[in-house]
Amino acid sequence: MEKTTMAFRYFMPADTYFGRGCIEAHKDVMEKLGKKAMVVTGRSSAKKNGAQKDVTDALDSLGIQWVLFDEIGENPDLETVERAAEIAVKVGVEFFIGIGGGSPMDASKAISVMAANPGKGSDALFDGNSAALPVVAVPTTAGTGSEVTQFSIITLHEKRTKTSIAPKVFASVSYLDPKYMDTLSPKITNNTAVDALTHLIESYLSGSANFISEKIVEMGLSIFRECIPALKAQQYPAEIRDKLMLASAIGGVAIAQTGTSLPHGMGYFLTYEKHLAHGMANGVLTRAYLEQFPEGDEKVAKLLACLGMKDTAEMGAFMDAVLEHTETYTEKDIAYYTERFLETPQKMATFPYPLTKEDVYKMYEKSLLK
Numbered sequence: 001m002e003k004t005t006m007a008f009r010y011f012m013p014a015d016t017y018f019g020r021g022c023i024e025a026h027k028d029v030m031e032k033l034g035k036k037a038m039v040v041t042g043r044s045s046a047k048k049n050g051a052q053k054d055v056t057d058a059l060d061s062l063g064i065q066w067v068l069f070d071e072i073g074e075n076p077d078l079e080t081v082e083r084a085a086e087i088a089v090k091v092g093v094e095f096f097i098g099i100g101g102g103s104p105m106d107a108s109k110a111i112s113v114m115a116a117n118p119g120k121g122s123d124a125l126f127d128g129n130s131a132a133l134p135v136v137a138v139p140t141t142a143g144t145g146s147e148v149t150q151f152s153i154i155t156l157h158e159k160r161t162k163t164s165i166a167p168k169v170f171a172s173v174s175y176l177d178p179k180y181m182d183t184l185s186p187k188i189t190n191n192t193a194v195d196a197l198t199h200l201i202e203s204y205l206s207g208s209a210n211f212i213s214e215k216i217v218e219m220g221l222s223i224f225r226e227c228i229p230a231l232k233a234q235q236y237p238a239e240i241r242d243k244l245m246l247a248s249a250i251g252g253v254a255i256a257q258t259g260t261s262l263p264h265g266m267g268y269f270l271t272y273e274k275h276l277a278h279g280m281a282n283g284v285l286t287r288a289y290l291e292q293f294p295e296g297d298e299k300v301a302k303l304l305a306c307l308g309m310k311d312t313a314e315m316g317a318f319m320d321a322v323l324e325h326t327e328t329y330t331e332k333d334i335a336y337y338t339e340r341f342l343e344t345p346q347k348m349a350t351f352p353y354p355l356t357k358e359d360v361y362k363m364y365e366k367s368l369l370k
Ligand SMILES: [Fe+2]
Pocket: 143, 144, 195, 199, 264, 278
């Protein structure tokens, strides 16, 4: 490639509809995806918030047959994905609709890969060339961004952590309707909002950031800034729900370009070992991550300014105010997390400065042994 001051690719192929009532208004686009769908959800939330009914009503009116798989738990594991894929193959499912937080959407992507490659078994998930059947994403929390990313994170008990599947699976269609969040609890709202915020932050500061991803993040941060008082007060009027969903989708579009960085990579062990919600795991590590950058770093300063925060201490205070983090840790715990994190050099490489084992240990120490 020619030497140039700027070179990047921008790719975001999900056909995305935003707005209250968007499934009913744009259901026709599902017609081209197939004649039989699997609706993939958790046990109850998609039923309670009305998303499942909106989807199945749309499918019924289009004459698309569907089966329900509602067994996706938090941090879906390989065994659940395998079980759903087996059913999908048996009944001839042609596309998948993941409704929920990150877990059902991520699981749908993994199930779609296994169902498209029945001969490969779970190997299909670790081979970047495996094809996928089409996926529709309907987020009912504002955090994961899975509706606009190519990522699917599943839990591998064998490795005691979470990992991205190798095939990149963008949703063919995404419906972003903030009304499904109107009844979401303050706890889940805040944990997922922090997940969205950390996507914006980690994308912005990643060594892979590019001109477009940075501008997108600046827009997302300015929207997120308007939600900060509501998150602290745990009051979420409809316009705040809309903004949180927008900020989450923008965070997703940003990490689809750059990937995530240290808080995500380091936080997986807190989720696996201590059952911290994903957003919380990232959030508790964020201040120390920002302080790992050289003092006076211009990008960190600009990021904080976009959020209306004066320094990293204010970021830490924000996380303390919106997350209920009460877990305790020992030095042995953080030594273990440090060792495990060093097994993911690709995540460490996203940090744009040299990073040692001691640096990683200190970030955990600062965040967890307060
Ligand atoms: Fe995340």
